[in-house]
Amino acid sequence: MALTGVQIFKLLPKTNCKKCGFPTCLAFAMKLAQRQAEISACPDVSEEAKATLGDASAPPVRGIMLGTGDKSVKMGEENVMFRHEKKFVNPCAIALNLSDTLSDDDLAARAVEVAASEIDRVGQKLRVDAVSVEFASGDAGKYADAVKLVADKAPEAAIILNCTDPQAVEAAVKVVAARKPMIYGADEGNLDAMVALAKEHKLILGVSADGIEAVMDLTRKAKEAGVDDIVIDTGAKTAKDIIEHNTQIRRSAIKKGVKELGYPVINNCMRDDTMVEANVAAVAIAKYASIILLNHIERWKNLALFTLRQNIYTDPQVPMQVPQKVYEISDPAADAPLLITTNFSLTYFIVAGEVENSKVPTRLAVMDCEGLSVLTAWAAGKFTANKIAQFINETEDFNAVSHKELVIPGQVAILSGALEDKLPGWKITVGPREANGLPAFLKNKTA
Amino acid sequence: MAYVIPKENFSGKVLEMTLGAGDKAAVVGGGSALPFHSFEGEGSTRPLIALEIQDVPPSDWPDEVKKQYSSVSDDPAGWAKYCQNDLGAKAVALRLVGTHPDRENRSVEDAVGTVKAVLDAVDVPLIILGSNHVEKDSQVLVAAAEAASGKNCVIGKAQEANYKTIVAAALANNHKLIAMSELDINLAKQLNILIGQMGFSSDRVLTDPMCSALGYGLEYTYSVMERIRLAALAQNDTTMQPPIVGDVGMYVWKIKEVMAPETDLPEWGAIEERGIAWESITATSLMVAGVNLLIMRHPKAVEGVNKTLDELT
Structure with missing residues (x-):
């Protein structure tokens, strides 16, 4: 059965020699208890302690x-x-x-x-x-x-x-x-x-x-x-x-x-x-x-x-991400609408799916926000007017676009003014709040 | 050392309820063990599968599923009858999608006419769903609930923004109710509490924590459903004990994997089987997580799930 950090600590040399890479034996013991370190990292531990700890720190299902x-x-x-x-x-x-x-x-x-x-x-x-x-x-x-x-x-x-x-x-x-x-x-x-x-x-x-x-x-x-x-x-x-x-x-x-x-x-x-x-x-x-x-x-x-x-098998604590790039959906011409969103894979899939359903050829710019959804990324300061402007200015994929109109998600409508300031010559349009509003929005826009 | 079966005995349960009226009424929910864990207790009754029909021809459904109903889908009553009599559906879910202002924008009166015609056509339990337009649903579903009074239907979906009118209508006309929130166990709990505060008994509520298709957030729905079931059983949280709804068909039959032809993506294989497998695997996974009522579209996906259920129960 698993041992606690304190139980493990009692079996260690208690020299705080730092050879294991941790500042103290107690810190090392805590990492061992969480199975984030291996006992072999300690050069001075006794064979007896190693056997006890090896058994206790072995994963419950063998790898x-x-x-x-x-x-x-x-x-x-x-x-x-x-x-x-x-x-x-x-x-x-x-x-x-x-x-x-x-x-x-x-x-x-x-x-x-x-x-x-x-x-x-x-x-x-x-x-x-x-x-x-x-x-x-x-x-x-x-x-x-x-x-x-x-x-x-x-x-x-x-x-x-x-x-x-x-x-x-x-x-x-x-x-x-x-x-x-x-x-x-x-x-x-x-x-x-x-x-x-x-x-x-x-x-x-x-x-x-x-x-x-x-x-x-x-x-x-x-x-x-x-x-x-x-x-x-x-x-x-x-x-x-x-x-x-x-x-x-x-x-x-x-x-x-x-x-x-x-x-x-x-x-x-x-x-x-x-x-x-x-x-x-x-x-x-x-x-x-x-x-x-x-x-x-x-x-x-x-x-x-x-x-x-x-x-x-996805990590429930780490969001799935898609690569940052401009995705071309339904073979867009140079004047096709240009949308922007974040790179949380679920956000991308849902937005891209609704764009496909609309059958309106569209470019979807996906910006790296460390896998956060639109509102979360905005709240975390990763999807701000500054960062979006920087992304737009540095992305070469926009060479194929003949216009300067960017559609932003309705949930960050608040960014539109600041974005127009940061991106001179661009028109910023506020899109729907939810992805399921995109088919109607895009059809209306290109009608 | 002799083997001791590691059983977990829970103090909580899943609420059991009857849907529909008469001989074809069906029971969902019940039990006090995790799904298909009969070694440690009685689980819920076999999940009920409803086939989805609509009040307008399904112009937005992909061909692979649309063509299954091409001979009947211009008439909701005939479509419902086909599901019950020819496909053996144990329940029918009528989605009044044509009432959405961005679709045909059908009137409340037209919707009521459709509900009555479908009720006359079938005697299996009927689930009446709105178009997911918050304002329009609160008009359409109230009228639909009145029109279906006494039939013990399931009315849905009540959401945080419109639950009051819909709950009142379900209460007044003796229906069950689907409460939908967006992929968050706390929101699901909160909505069930709000509905309870209106005097609507929790043994008449079904929880829809929002579905997702395989590959499109299924893991979120899967885990929220598992957590709801654990809260109901292990923590005996009464607000989490209603049966769970999986509205699978509408989330599956709009994604690329069920629409892209094999000629475009040969590595994805045959489109017919791909679509059926997508719906059937999504449904099967969610049953393992705790779904009690499934709403599905493709008859062959339902057939696959039913055969799998024969092995599971």
């Missing part, structure tokens, strides 16, 4: 890297039940599951879907993170060939070996060892053999059992046998199971300190009906899954699930 290279993803390290309390840390990995009974052509084509899944959204590059190969053929050689083919065609994706046969896993591990595949198939019947493979090759071990109590037994045994990186599968069959199992596991780990459940969770969201699969995946993303397995990764589904994952 594990899935895959290798630039596109690998971190899982776990979560601290809360609800995203309004604190940011959810490591977004759920999305994996396509493929059976080794598919033809080589099909396997290659589906693996290429994973490789080509990347989409840019609000400046983030989002993709299907992993491909899982399911052992259905019963033939270890065929399985290894399928894994090799898929790994080659999806060269940056993490590999998941969805297989309960230790011999087939061993054959597959040999051909993709450099990719650090996750073994997903340890169960009550094969645990010793799977543990041995995971230890030998230093791989993540996914353990499966029917229900939470049964899986705890396996994670304890695997840990005792020397496997640190474990992923839990409770055999959740329905969306209801996913919510109930994942909630109990997260609660047990972070509120009750149950170490056997302090691992990332994998959920099977595969359904024949692709729309239901999308919805079940949404449930798992919202409710604590670290890996979800899918049958189908159509582009529309990827876009929707990537977006949901981004929404759920």
Whole structure:
């Protein structure tokens, strides 16, 4: 269980030597308690204290890297039940599951879907993170060939070996060892053999059992046998199971300190009906899954699930921002209206959406206000006449504009006089207070 | 060590209420556990999904959803009947958008005529929504509430700027009421308190903390709804116990992701499925956060949500 700052302080050398980068041992202890510092930063702490603190300061859900290279993803390290309390840390990995009974052509084509899944959204590059190969053929050689083919065609994706046969896993591990595949198939019947493979090759071990109590037994045994990186599968069959199992596991780990459940969770969201699969995946993303397995990764589904994952894992305390620039909507001519707003992503999306709905070609100048909305930015002194004038004067994107009329949000109508003073030759027009007034405003303006 | 299920038993509850009259009346809300947490208590009843219709043809809806109703959408009563009889809707939400001064600016009398025709056409619960024009709504919804007297409809949306007249009309004509505030749990609470001070019982209120579409602020709506549910259950805050409304369709069916053709953005995939998935995932996520009544537009999105609910309940 977590220790308080004072409890931690008692275990430190109390020399205030500053080698850890903090002014006093007490300050360092406070940071440790908030998990904002690592005990290894103290060169003088005793081994005994380190062991005690290491246990206490370990995150309640173990952090594990899935895959290798630039596109690998971190899982776990979560601290809360609800995203309004604190940011959810490591977004759920999305994996396509493929059976080794598919033809080589099909396997290659589906693996290429994973490789080509990347989409840019609000400046983030989002993709299907992993491909899982399911052992259905019963033939270890065929399985290894399928894994090799898929790994080659999806060269940056993490590999998941969805297989309960230790011999087939061993054959597959040999051909993709450099990719650090996750073994997903340890169960009550094969645990010793799977543990041995995971230890030998230093791989993540996914353990499966029917229900939470049964899986705890396996994670304890695997840990005792020397496997640190474990992923839990409770055999959740329905969306209801996913919510109930994942909630109990997260609660047990972070509120009750149950170490056997302090691992990332994998959920099977595969359904024949692709729309239901999308919805079940949404449930798992919202409710604590670290890996979800899918049958189908159509582009529309990827876009929707990537977006949901981004929404759920957004920091509730740090607003999402869009880049500062002049956005051209519906291919505006030189005389098209010019609007200005702030770079809070929600503000941008809503304003840009209403401008698009108006079907009036328009330029939307988005000014960097550190992600604050219009009124907040104005109140914080970031969206003032001075700063807007400076932005207008310094932005070269206005060269394409043949007029000098700027429409400002109605909520900052108060700025219009000062802006006309600061921007000689410009006409400042006050737009609607709410974005939903924009279609009528723009249609009226260009009529 | 034996596994102990980490249960949380809450002292609060979600208020339960019946919408509509007769055989097709429906119950929303109820329960005292977080959504779909049946391992620790009884949750709310299965969320009710209303299909949205309008008093005027839906000229501003994107083609993918507009074409679902092309044979009926010029007649609100026929449209309502189609939703109930052909699509199996368990509730219908009539949005009187044509009364907005920037739209067709239909008169109060015209709106009343539409309400009566729709009430005659269907017997599932009816939700009567204004055009979200504060002044016009307070005239239109008052007249609509009178016209629907005795039918136990849901009238909405009452906002801080116009709640008094709308609450009075819902009170006088025995309807339920949607109270809408803008993405802030404190504003939602304050509005419910103000409505309560008018003598309107909280077990007749539904809270709409304002919806957002996936990718367009969904995380704000999601978290406000989660916080409202936690306040109702864990803190037993009676002002936060009304069922929650998710007005999903109108927020989804206006964004780029449901309108941009695949030819323009091939990386976004097929537009038909994209739109359906957008509405259905938005709705599914909000059910996980605590929604009790959904207002949706695309029949296939509703079908997807219903199949998912079969797995959830």
